[in-house]
Amino acid sequence: MLAEISAIFLLLRISDAATPEVLSCLRLEKSPLESPHSRVVHVEEDRPAYLHCSVPENTNHMVAWSRASDAALLIAGTETFTSDSRFQISIREADYVLIIRQSLPKDSGCYLCEVNTEPDSIIVPVYLNVSRKEPIVPQLMPKKPGKLLANMHGNEVVLNCTFSLDGGGGDEEVHWQKDDKIIDLNNTQKYVWKVKREAGILVHEVVIRGASDADDGEYACVRGRQKATQIVHVNLKAEAQTSRSFERRLTQAISFVSLGFLFV
Numbered sequence: 001m002l003a004e005i006s007a008i009f010l011l012l013r014i015s016d017a018a019t020p021e022v023l024s025c026l027r028l029e030k031s032p033l034e035s036p037h038s039r040v041v042h043v044e045e046d047r048p049a050y051l052h053c054s055v056p057e058n059t060n061h062m063v064a065w066s067r068a069s070d071a072a073l074l075i076a077g078t079e080t081f082t083s084d085s086r087f088q089i090s091i092r093e094a095d096y097v098l099i100i101r102q103s104l105p106k107d108s109g110c111y112l113c114e115v116n117t118e119p120d121s122i123i124v125p126v127y128l129n130v131s132r133k134e135p136i137v138p139q140l141m142p143k144k145p146g147k148l149l150a151n152m153h154g155n156e157v158v159l160n161c162t163f164s165l166d167g168g169g170g171d172e173e174v175h176w177q178k179d180d181k182i183i184d185l186n187n188t189q190k191y192v193w194k195v196k197r198e199a200g201i202l203v204h205e206v207v208i209r210g211a212s213d214a215d216d217g218e219y220a221c222v223r224g225r226q227k228a229t230q231i232v233h234v235n236l237k238a239e240a241q242t243s244r245s246f247e248r249r250l251t252q253a254i255s256f257v258s259l260g261f262l263f264v
């Protein structure tokens with residue numbers, strides 16, 4: 001009864017994964033014994049795969065593991081016949097376990113365990129299916145927004161806008177806005193700007209010279225669909241402070257409300 005149930009279960013399991021490739025592998029079986037182990041092993045890329053092969057107990061049979069695709073002998077007894085050190089054998093009682101440490105999608109396929117019983121060898125096929133690791137869905141994540149930081153240096157406000165170059169936007173130009181109006185960076189009396197590209201990052205820097213409360217507002221740097229904003233408030237009262245705390249207080253006076261976001 002139990003054997004029947006497990007046979008049905010095994011059939012279900014096999015038909016579950018019954019691609020022609022898997023079936024043609026499992027048909028290579030030549031064994032009088034019902035294997036207690038699954039003949040189809042699913043494992044995720046980089047995980048170890050364990051392929052089991054039980055041999056009749058208390059006998060001294062030679063067990064060999066080979067790969068069906070190229071008929072390469074991998075293991076015979078306890079000897080390894082492949083230069084790929086990911087392949088190992090672990091013998092636990094009557095179970096000869098072929099271990100593939102860090103399995104790769106290319107390892108998918110049919111593996112054969114051969115036991116040299118007399119008069120005919122036992123052949124236990126195991127189909128290994130290594131699925132690719134789920135990518136960290138970069139295309140489904142919102143594209144990286146930019147980041148806009150403001151700092152005070154003397155009487156200048158330094159706006160530092162960083163875009164990741166893989167965050168979309170292609171070769172699109174960066175432009176700057178203050179309160180949703182385009183800033184005329186051609187006005188070099190008021191603004192100095194520079195661009196730096198380094199290791200996948202685009203840094204745009206704009207210096208507002210002679211900052212005053214007229215420069216308060218919400219600043220934004222925009223590149224394609226990426227946009228980063230920062231509210232800047234220049235507190236002129238801070239200028240009256242002693243020189244020691246002058247810069248610190250001015251810096252504090254700038255509100256760091258980082259509102260980096262993406263609009264579609």
Ligand SMILES: *[C@@H]1O[C@H](CO)[C@@H](O)[C@H](O)[C@H]1NC(C)=O
Nearest residue numbers: 017019021022042129130131
């Ligand atoms: C391997 O497994 C995946 C999903 O787990 C399945 O889509 C694919 O068909 C399987 N490949 C084979 C050859 O069975």
Ligand SMILES: *[C@@H]1O[C@H](CO)[C@@H](O)[C@H](O)[C@H]1NC(C)=O
Nearest residue numbers: 147149158160161162203205
């Ligand atoms: C701008 O900010 C980035 C990181 O946010 C930093 O690596 C870079 O040095 C800054 N550049 C300037 C000119 O402050």
Ligand SMILES: *[C@@H]1O[C@H](CO)[C@@H](O)[C@H](O)[C@H]1NC(C)=O
Nearest residue numbers: 175176182183184185186187
């Ligand atoms: C700045 O000058 C360039 C060329 O001199 C011009 O194409 C551009 O439109 C100007 N920018 C603004 C914001 O006026």
